[in-house]
Amino acid sequence: MKSLIQRSFHRTFLLSVLATLLTWAVGLSALLVWGNSLRPANYYESRIPQIVSQIRQLDHPVSPASRVEVERIVPAEGMGYEMFDASGKRMYGSYTGEGAICSTADLLERLNDPAASGGYFVQYEPLTGPGGEFAGAIALRYKLTMASANPAEAVPLLLGGLLMAAAPFAYLYGFTLWSGRRLSRRLEEPFGHLIEGAEKIREHDLDFSLERGGTGVRELNQLLSAFEQMREALRESLRREWQSERDRRDMIAAVAHDLGTPLSVIRGHAEVLLDDAGRRPERAVRYAETILGAADRSIRLTADLSEAAQVERPDFALSPEPVDLETAVRAKGREYAFLCRERGVDFALAVRDLRAEDRRGPQRLDQHRLNRVLDNLVSNALRYAPEGSLVALELRIRPGGAEFEVRDDGPGFAEAGGGRIFEKFYREDAARPAAADPGGGHSGLGLFIARTVVRRHGGEIAAQNRPEGGACVTFSVAELD
Incomplete structure (x- = not known):
């Protein structure tokens, strides 16, 4: 500026x-x-000798009777005059001077000595009578300017x-x-843009931009840039707030829906048991098992909600400890193999340690959270794996971290890249129908929790469909400090 x-x-x-x-x-x-x-500026001054010579040729120039002749000789458009007798008395003239002459001595003192007065020059010239005696004097007043020399x-x-x-x-x-x-x-223009932007912000309209080229003024460019950054930050903040509000609404709706079904089952079967009054024990056992399954689903849902809220908190932190990944994953593999046999599904585990022999050893990781991630991925794969198919888990241990891969032979993901499956409460029932899920459905929080934990481990998680059919989820983790 x-x-x-x-x-x-x-x-x-x-x-x-x-x-x-x-x-x-x-x-x-x-x-x-x-x-x-x-005419030059001194035109009238230069004419004074000629004018005085003509006046001296008059018989009695000092006498008022000669006034007409004197005024004919003196050019009125550029000069003024006063006529004095020998005693210094003013006889006549075209102007009245400011300095009065009181005596012959005063008059003689001013002869031939031009004086300046009020922007004019005044020159006194002596006059003589017929006998050559001193008869008086004439005062000629003029200006030395181009305008006065050229009145027209x-x-x-x-x-x-x-x-x-x-x-x-x-x-x-x-x-x-x-x-x-x-x-x-x-x-x-830039201030107009700022005012317009402020009005839009006041109206909660943040879909505009102030990036309209430089103004040539560094301070204004900085002001516009700061205003644009503020608008972007405000829009992002509001977007997060709106997204959070939408997530809360979705969560409430999802919880109400997911809890409503098992609670309705529990209520209905409990009412039947009360009406039956123990007359058919085999029926009571079947209904009690159904109530127990519905209660388990409610417990799993509330546990998922609690864990999702916990991992989303800003102060959530992992608990790293030395972990022998190969040993830990083989132990989990035995659990998964047992679950798969109960469902009539085969399970395969592959572990490869890609580190040098002298570099192999425990890594600092949060084993409890990693187990939770693997449980979610394997349970999802098992949920949609057809009977007689295969669920596979592969671990690749690298220096400073590890990579995991879970595969199944199920129907795959509805989206080609599995992009939305990691969103909270998202279900892919269109591609993996609920009928294919003997476990009775899921909360839609497991993969969201898995992504959050993986990212806290400094890694990433991705899902895709396999060319030969089925789904594949891979994720990586980095060793924690």
């Missing part, structure tokens, strides 16, 4: 000087061309002189106005 104002001032001053010099050059050129037809052209000369004198100030004022308006237009 400082640089812009300085440039504006320098431009105004330079243009004013150049315009003034040009005006003076044009005026002086016109005066030189026109000057050949103009006085107005143009005065206007020209005024223009020449006022040109610097007029140009300075004019160019200052022009520079001010130019600067105002340059600043008006």
Whole structure:
């Protein structure tokens, strides 16, 4: 801004000087061309000897009777006169002087000595009588200016002189106005954008941008950039708030739906048991098993909700400890093999340690959370794996971390890349129908929890469909500090 104002001032001053010099050059050129037809400023002063000579030729120039002749000789348009007798008494004239002459001595003292008074020059010339005696004097008043020497052209000369004198100030004022308006237009647009943006923000409209090119003013560019960053931050904050609000609504709806079904089952079967009053024990056992399964589903849902809320908290932290991954995963593999046999599904485990022999050893990881991730992925694979198919778990241990892969021969994901399956409460029932899920459905939180834990481990998780059929989920973890 400082640089812009300085440039504006320098431009105004330079243009004013150049315009003034040009005006003076044009005026002086016109005066030189026109000057050949103009009288010089001392025109009337130069005529004084001729005028005095003609007046002296009159018989009695001091006498009022000679006034008409004197006024015919003295040019009234450029000179004034006063006639005095020998005693200094004013006899007549075309003007009245400010300094009164009281005696012959006063009059003689002023002879041949031009004096300045009120912008005029006054010259006293002696007059003689018929016998050559001193008869008096005539005072001739004139100006040494071009306008007074050229009364017919006085107005143009005065206007020209005024223009020449006022040109610097007029140009300075004019160019200052022009520079001010130019600067105002340059600043008006970005400030207009800021005001418009503030109005939109007040109306909760954040879908606009202030990135419309630079203004040429560093401070304004910084202000616009800061305002744009504030708008982006505000929009992102509101987006997160709206997303959080939507997630809360979805969570409430999902919890109400998922808890509603098992609770309805529990209530209905409990009512049947009460009505049966123990008359059919085999039926009571079947209904009790159904109630137990519905209660287990409710417990699993509340546990998932609790864990999801826990891993989402900003202060959530992992608990790293030395973990022998191969040993831990083989132990989990025995659990998964047992679950798969109960469902009529085969299970395969492959472990490869890609580290050098002298580099193999425990890694600092949160084993409890990693087990939770593996439980979610394997249970999902088992949930949709057809009877007689295969669920496979592969572990690749690398320096500083590890990679896991879980595969199944089920129907795969509805989305080609499995992009949304890691969202909270998302279910892919279109591709994996509930009928294929003997476990009675799931909460839609397991993969969300898995992604959160994996990212806290410094890794990433991805899901995709296998070309030969089925689903594949891979994730990586990095050793914790």
